[in-house]
Amino acid sequence: MTDxxxxxxxxxxxxxxxxxxxxxxxxxxxxxxLSACVGGGSSDTQKQSTGTKSADxxxxxxxxxxxEIIIFNGxxxxxxxxxxxxxxxxxxxxxxxxxxxxxxQISTVVQPRINAGNPPDMINNSGSNLMDMGAIVKAxxxxxxxxxxxxxxxxxxxxxxxxxLVPGAVEQGTYNGKPYAVNYSYTVYGLWYNAKxxxxxxxxxxxxxxxxxxxxxxxxxxxxxxxxxAGANASYYMVRAIMTSAAKIGTxxxxxxxxxxxxxxxxxDAVKKAAEAWAQIGxxxxxxxxxxxxxxxxxxxxNQNKVAFYPCGSWLENEQAKxxxxxxxxxxxxxxxxxxxxxxxxxxxxxxxxxxxFAAAKGKNPRGGMEYLRTMLSKEAAVGFTKLTKSLTVVxxxxxGLPLSPGLTSAAAMLKKAGKDAFVGYLFDSWYKKMDDExxxxxxxxMYQGGTAQKFCDRMQAAADAVAxxxxxxxxxxx
Amino acid sequence: xxHGKYPFIIGFLVVPVALYVVFVVGAYLQTFWxxxxxxxxxxxxxxxxxxxNFVNLWHDDLFWKSLRHNLVLLVLLPIVTIVIALIFAFLLxxxxxxxxxLTRGVWGSKFYRVVFFFPQLLALAIVAVIFGRVFxxxxxxxxxxxxxxxxxxxxxxxDKRWALLCILAVLIWQAVxxxxxxxxxxxxxxxxxxxxxxxxxxxxxxxxxFRITVPLLWSxxxxxxxxxxxxxxxxxxxxxxxxxxxxxxxxxxxxxSMMIYRKTxxxxxxxxxxxxxxxxxxxxxxxxxxxxxxxxxxAVEL
Numbered sequence: 121m122t123d124x125x126x127x128x129x130x131x132x133x134x135x136x137x138x139x140x141x142x143x144x145x146x147x148x149x150x151x152x153x154l155s156a157c158v159g160g161g162s163s164d165t166q167k168q169s170t171g172t173k174s175a176d177x178x179x180x181x182x183x184x185x186x187x188e189i190i191i192f193n194g195x196x197x198x199x200x201x202x203x204x205x206x207x208x209x210x211x212x213x214x215x216x217x218x219x220x221x222x223x224x225q226i227s228t229v230v231q232p233r234i235n236a237g238n239p240p241d242m243i244n245n246s247g248s249n250l251m252d253m254g255a256i257v258k259a260x261x262x263x264x265x266x267x268x269x270x271x272x273x274x275x276x277x278x279x280x281x282x283x284x285l286v287p288g289a290v291e292q293g294t295y296n297g298k299p300y301a302v303n304y305s306y307t308v309y310g311l312w313y314n315a316k317x318x319x320x321x322x323x324x325x326x327x328x329x330x331x332x333x334x335x336x337x338x339x340x341x342x343x344x345x346x347x348x349x350a351g352a353n354a355s356y357y358m359v360r361a362i363m364t365s366a367a368k369i370g371t372x373x374x375x376x377x378x379x380x381x382x383x384x385x386x387x388x389d390a391v392k393k394a395a396e397a398w399a400q401i402g403x404x405x406x407x408x409x410x411x412x413x414x415x416x417x418x419x420x421x422x423n424q425n426k427v428a429f430y431p432c433g434s435w436l437e438n439e440q441a442k443x444x445x446x447x448x449x450x451x452x453x454x455x456x457x458x459x460x461x462x463x464x465x466x467x468x469x470x471x472x473x474x475x476x477x478f479a480a481a482k483g484k485n486p487r488g489g490m491e492y493l494r495t496m497l498s499k500e501a502a503v504g505f506t507k508l509t510k511s512l513t514v515v516x517x518x519x520x521g522l523p524l525s526p527g528l529t530s531a532a533a534m535l536k537k538a539g540k541d542a543f544v545g546y547l548f549d550s551w552y553k554k555m556d557d558e559x560x561x562x563x564x565x566x567m568y569q570g571g572t573a574q575k576f577c578d579r580m581q582a583a584a585d586a587v588a589x590x591x592x593x594x595x596x597x598x599x
Numbered sequence: 600x601x602h603g604k605y606p607f608i609i610g611f612l613v614v615p616v617a618l619y620v621v622f623v624v625g626a627y628l629q630t631f632w633x634x635x636x637x638x639x640x641x642x643x644x645x646x647x648x649x650x651x652n653f654v655n656l657w658h659d660d661l662f663w664k665s666l667r668h669n670l671v672l673l674v675l676l677p678i679v680t681i682v683i684a685l686i687f688a689f690l691l692x693x694x695x696x697x698x699x700x701l702t703r704g705v706w707g708s709k710f711y712r713v714v715f716f717f718p719q720l721l722a723l724a725i726v727a728v729i730f731g732r733v734f735x736x737x738x739x740x741x742x743x744x745x746x747x748x749x750x751x752x753x754x755x756x757x758d759k760r761w762a763l764l765c766i767l768a769v770l771i772w773q774a775v776x777x778x779x780x781x782x783x784x785x786x787x788x789x790x791x792x793x794x795x796x797x798x799x800x801x802x803x804x805x806x807x808x809f810r811i812t813v814p815l816l817w818s819x820x821x822x823x824x825x826x827x828x829x830x831x832x833x834x835x836x837x838x839x840x841x842x843x844x845x846x847x848x849x850x851x852x853x854x855x856s857m858m859i860y861r862k863t864x865x866x867x868x869x870x871x872x873x874x875x876x877x878x879x880x881x882x883x884x885x886x887x888x889x890x891x892x893x894x895x896x897x898a899v900e901l
Contacts, residue, residue, distance in 0.1 A: 227864060231640065231641065234641060234642075235641065235642070249864070251641070251867075252639070252641075252865075252866070252867035254867075255639040255640065255641050255867035256641055258639065258641075258642075259639060259641040259642025259643075260642060261641055261642060351757065351843060351844065351848070352756075352757070352843045352844060353844065353845075355844060407737070408736075408754060408757070409736035409737040409752060409754060409757065410736075411736065411754065411757035411843060411848060412734075412735065412736035412737075412754055412755065412756050412757030412843055413735075413736065413737070417739075553865050553866040553867070554866055557861070557865070557866070560844055560847075561844060561847055561848070561849045561850065564843075564844060564847065564848055564849065565848075565849060568757070569759070569848065569849070590655075592637040592651070592868070592870070592871075
């Protein structure tokens with residue numbers, strides 16, 4: 121049997137080594153595997169369920185067809201879907217069976233199914249592993265939701281779904297003039313602090329930049345770091361703070377121009393002044409070590425009263441619920457005015473809809489997916505969502521009269537004071553991932569690595585110009 | 600026996616070759632094809648083929664930066680790891696001098712051998728998380744916590760100049776144990792008479808190391824070099840978990856595999872990511888071929 125492999129010398133050490141090396145090669149680029157599902161998602165669509173449209177069934181769903189939903193299992197949990205939305209849906213459509221699943225990895229689970237032409241009907245595209253919504257729209261995989269927003273609300277009589285939502289909610293799910301996504305939760309952004317610590321020290325939240333820096337001096341003297349954000353993975357909280365300042369200086373138009381990739385949009389006075397003001401905070405009132413920390417670390421330090429102000433959205437209180445000690449009470453204040461000639465008042469805040477839900481265009485039952493979204497946008501579902509997740513929803517006024525936590529009360533009050541000066545903010549982070557990535561690095565440089573406002577503007581302008589020039593990137597516009 | 604050779608071999612090979620063609624060769628071919636498209640990763644693949652991705656790659660600063668980092672790792676990781684592993688393996692096997700005609704390791708070498716292997720038993724993700732804490736930039740970090748109050752805490756991973764070296768240190772820490780075991784096994788097969796003869800001629804331990812151990816171990820070192828080089832082309836897990844802002848600060852720790860991941864899953868540019876994959880494929884291939892050629896110094900066969 122020895123001659124099966126020829127003479128033994130044929131397989132000497134050298135050949136063996138060479139073969140071992142060749143085998144080792146395969147260990148590296150698993151890249152090929154990333155695209156394992158190529159070729160699916162052809163343009164022809166399978167047979168989809170529909171029913172007859174009527175006053176009771178404005179979206180024309182097939183009452184007997186099942187609907188499959190997939191929910192992101194993250195900070196908001198999944199209880200709102202299983203305990204509120206699905207029962208509500210089935211109350212109206214008892215014969216339409218809801219197939220439910222949840223995942224923490226949306227793109228890994230859903231993307232292959234989209235490419236195989238077999239997506240779930242309603243998808244909660246969220247979490248750190250979310251799919252690029254712009255690319256989904258471009259690939260024709262998201263259902264046009266015009267009918268949904270024009271349909272009557274499920275339980276607010278006399279109004280269409282669109283009319284029951286806060287301003288800007290539909291706009292945020294709109295890609296090139298057509299709505300494709302429902303941004304369901306409503307987040308208010310500002311500077312978060314410990315109300316009890318501030319009351320004890322007689323610190324009042326500032327409204328002007330001079331007050332802000334004066335207060336920071338006092339806080340620093342008390343041995344507390346006045347301001348901080350986590351550079352390692354949450355630098356986009358800081359991007360939002362700077363962009364909010366820019367909008368306050370020169371109105372939301374500044375941000376719209378940036379989103380629309382207008383030439384020189386990053387070089388305007390408003391952006392430069394905002395970056396300058398914040399760079400000064402970075403140089404004097406924070407700690408360089410925060411560049412290497414994660415959001416959980418910095419948020420914990422704030423809970424320990426080591427950090428005074430933290431820029432974040434209204435999910436913060438719920439996220440930190442476990443770690444918040446008894447002497448800590450979250451409160452939020454708008455980002456102070458940078459100059460005395462700011463075009464928006466000091467009370468103006470950035471409030472945006474988040475958490476994308478969309479119906480798959482090429483699923484078995486897109487109409488059912490839309491009806492599920494209509495159910496979620498009912499007042500009853502919104503109230504249930506706020507109760508369970510301690511987050512506001514885009515359904516206007518649905519949180520009124522509910523007993524809210526201190527942080528959310530403060531956020532709701534801030535929102536009320538802002539009135540019509542609550543603005544949506546920028547969308548480039550979800551439209552152009554490249555610019556999002558660059559802004560995170562640029563803001564870290566500005567705040568923690570001795571960068572300058574001019575450098576920040578130049579870097580971002582270069583990134584925006586590169587995106588504008590790249591024909592492979594789908595462009596979006598807003599007005 | 601001769602006439603039954605081919606059916607017999609083919610019978611053995613059909614299944615593995617089929618699996619290999621489908622899951623490896625097929626995937627590679629697909630990557631080559633995708634690298635010529637601007638596919639986003641969703642929906643049908645565009646039919647227009649062009650070399651745009653490669654042109655853009657050429658003008659992409661981050662690509663050159665990542666490539667440089669891969670090359671730094673490629674040079675330093677094998678050299679440092681092999682040197683450390685060789686020294687340890689020598690100490691464990693030969694370093695204790697000889698007694699009664701047998702060479703032995705330093706005192707307690709059996710115990711050390713087990714300890715050296717520990718890092719290999721930890722999943723890479725866990726190693727990355729642990730070292731994230733070791734290198735934490737404030738006093739809560741293990742290293743900064745041990746420094747006296749008067750020394751300002753070092754930023755480590757948050758410092759552009761040191762971030763890549765921190766990652767390299769962890770890669771080395773994790774790899775050394777395995778190569779100590781590999782080299783120990785190689786040294787075990789070097790016959791005692793050779794050492795004995797050299798010792799009789801009055802060779803010191805250092806001479807033994809350079810004149811006996813290294814030449815006789817050459818082929819094993821060569822394999823180690825190739826494997827470590829391939830590991831240096833990867834480094835994805837550590838960079839993804841440990842680094843600031845995934846490959847930062849400001850691209851200071853970005854490597855090709857990290858870029859591929861971000862382009863695919865973050866920026867929906869699967870075509871571009873595939874082009875990066877193609878580049879990585881040729882780099883790895885060139886590296887392996889070069890290594891085998893350059894180190895073609897015939898091993899001493901015994």
